[in-house]
Amino acid sequence: MTHNAMIDEWYPVGLFSKLDAAGRKTALMGEPIDVARDAEGNAKVTEGNGRPLPVRVRYGHVWSSLGAPQKALFAIPEADQAGRRFVDVGVVRVRCSPLRAVENFLDIAHFPFVHTDILGAEPHTEVQNYKVEIRDDEVWATQVKFYQPQAAKSASGGITTEYMYRVPAPTCAVLYKTCPPRPSEWDVITLFVQPLAEDLCDVWPWMALFDDTTSLTDLIHFQQTIFLQDRSILENQIPRLLPLDPGMEIPTRADLTSVAYRRWLKRHDYTYGAQLVAQ
Amino acid sequence: MKLYDYILSPSCYKVRLMAALTCVKLDIRPVDFHPGAEHRGPELMALNPAGSIPILEDADLILTESSAMLVYLAARAAPEWLGSGAAEETARVQQWLSFSNRLTASLGGARLHEMLLRPGDITALQAQGIAALRELEAGLVEQGLRGMRFLASDRPTVADIACFPYVALAPDGGVSLAPYPAIRLWSRALRSLENFIEMPGIHRLHELKPDPHIEPDGA
Ligand SMILES: N[C@H](CCC(=O)N[C@@H](CS)C(=O)NCC(=O)O)C(=O)O
Ligand SMILES: [Fe+2]
Numbered sequence: 472m473t474h475n476a477m478i479d480e481w482y483p484v485g486l487f488s489k490l491d492a493a494g495r496k497t498a499l500m501g502e503p504i505d506v507a508r509d510a511e512g513n514a515k516v517t518e519g520n521g522r523p524l525p526v527r528v529r530y531g532h533v534w535s536s537l538g539a540p541q542k543a544l545f546a547i548p549e550a551d552q553a554g555r556r557f558v559d560v561g562v563v564r565v566r567c568s569p570l571r572a573v574e575n576f577l578d579i580a581h582f583p584f585v586h587t588d589i590l591g592a593e594p595h596t597e598v599q600n601y602k603v604e605i606r607d608d609e610v611w612a613t614q615v616k617f618y619q620p621q622a623a624k625s626a627s628g629g630i631t632t633e634y635m636y637r638v639p640a641p642t643c644a645v646l647y648k649t650c651p652p653r654p655s656e657w658d659v660i661t662l663f664v665q666p667l668a669e670d671l672c673d674v675w676p677w678m679a680l681f682d683d684t685t686s687l688t689d690l691i692h693f694q695q696t697i698f699l700q701d702r703s704i705l706e707n708q709i710p711r712l713l714p715l716d717p718g719m720e721i722p723t724r725a726d727l728t729s730v731a732y733r734r735w736l737k738r739h740d741y742t743y744g745a746q747l748v749a750q
Numbered sequence: 751m752k753l754y755d756y757i758l759s760p761s762c763y764k765v766r767l768m769a770a771l772t773c774v775k776l777d778i779r780p781v782d783f784h785p786g787a788e789h790r791g792p793e794l795m796a797l798n799p800a801g802s803i804p805i806l807e808d809a810d811l812i813l814t815e816s817s818a819m820l821v822y823l824a825a826r827a828a829p830e831w832l833g834s835g836a837a838e839e840t841a842r843v844q845q846w847l848s849f850s851n852r853l854t855a856s857l858g859g860a861r862l863h864e865m866l867l868r869p870g871d872i873t874a875l876q877a878q879g880i881a882a883l884r885e886l887e888a889g890l891v892e893q894g895l896r897g898m899r900f901l902a903s904d905r906p907t908v909a910d911i912a913c914f915p916y917v918a919l920a921p922d923g924g925v926s927l928a929p930y931p932a933i934r935l936w937s938r939a940l941r942s943l944e945n946f947i948e949m950p951g952i953h954r955l956h957e958l959k960p961d962p963h964i965e966p967d968g969a
Contacts, residue, residue, distance in 0.1 A: 489785065559785060560785075561785030561866075562866070562867060563865060563866065564865055564866070566924070673867070687782070688780045688782040688786070688788070689780055691782060691786075692756075692758075692780055695757065695758055695784075695950070696758075696950050697950075699758055699950035700950045702865070703921060
């Protein structure tokens with residue numbers, strides 16, 4: 472087992488706003504953990520045997536690690552930008568590899584088929600050329616353009632949306648997309664994935680948006696609708712674990728980001744939830 | 751007519767679906783069920799002490815049971831959805847309307863557990879769900895022998911709409927629909943109804959793949 476590289480990463484383990492003194496029992500990479508609020512109101516994470524684990528509170532969520540993180544939690548500068556609304560979308564459990572959950576989030580080719588009439592629609596299924604690169608050791612896909620019937624709650628009617636995707640940590644992805652009410656800014660939508668086991672994860676979507684008109688509940692429901700459309704597909708992917716051996720799943724142009732993500736995972740030995748040997 | 755609604759709730763979807771099928775316009779009031787637990791907050795508890803959604807409000811009428819909402823929509827806009835009125839058919843409609851509560855408790859409970867981390871005995875919920883699915887499958891097979899495609903009649907009624915959502919979403923709770931051919935045919939028949947609407951996890955019947963092109967032979 473070479474899971475060590477991922478042990479030292481930060482993972483979301485709960486919503487800060489929902490913490491209580493009684494604590495919540497959950498798991499991180501197979502280990503039972505407890506996430507609670509202490510007497511001073513701070514987040515506290517402990518392993519099953521009582522060992523305290525490192526804690527950060529950022530982007531609405533509590534973050535922790537079973538190991539000794541060498542790096543700070545990745546930055547999302549938009550989280551400090553005035554005028555944005557921050558939306559805790561809430562947890563959804565998915566019986567799939569945490570890496571598969573991230574990879575699906577990076578894939579736009581499925582929009583017209585899975586998110587029909589919201590994020591895509593036939594016959595607009597063409598994914599135009601875009602750029603994929605490694606920037607500061609993060610996977611970035613830029614200049615991703617796609618026609619969308621209802622790109623955001625704040626969009627009225629179809630627009631061609633531009634996306635940027637960023638993978639700053641093995642189980643976290645940040646998406647920047649055209650912001651209909653403010654063309655000079657990007658809306659930020661993230662997928663923070665808590666690996667419970669290699670084939671089970673809790674997904675915590677979070678958003679930082681410019682939208683002063685839509686109610687918070689509507690914003691949550693819009694994102695939950697989209698994520699729930701993905702859930703059944705994620706639960707039916709075969710193999711369960713993400714194959715990291717080239718040649719097992721043949722990529723098309725739309726999958727450039729996925730190829731870069733898999734290579735990046737492999738290079739860093741981020742293999743918790745991955746399948747290394749072709750079966 | 752105002753519906754206190756949650757987009758991921760199969761019980762709320764029953765009402766949205768019935769309204770769509772009978773061309774009734776609903777005024778939707780979204781409820782932050784998850785993660786906000788707004789249905790347990792003072793405003794909604796005052797309307798429905800049971801702390802559940804959907805809630806349907808129409809002037810003085812406040813309904814908190816989805817089966818009653820289906821009946822109300824049908825009685826107002828499309829009485830054919832209530833069945834013919836014949837004794838046996840009326841009884842079957844009532845039988846399945848009541849039965850639908852078992853689907854909510856079992857398959858719905860399993861789904862909340864598996865998807866939104868609701869505490870519960872998942873093994874027991876899934877076992878009860880499977881028992882209910884078998885009963886529904888047997889009911890549909892018997893209806894088929896009577897020459898009828900739907901639960902109470904040869905046309906869909908409120909009973910079908912009451913049972914359909916939790917059944918279609920059973921896989922969300924880790925319960926497979928593969929062993930139930932009659933249920934799958936019935937689900938197809940419902941999804942192909944005019945004005946059918948979807949919810950996340952329940953897809954419309956659009957074919958992603960075109961029919962295979964078969965060359966006429968002998969030419
Ligand atoms: N009164 C039942 C209740 C339906 C039901 O169970 N609704 C769920 C949402 S799908 C609910 O509100 N549950 C309350 C809870 O789980 O806290 C009906 O209308 O059919
Ligand atoms: Fe998706």
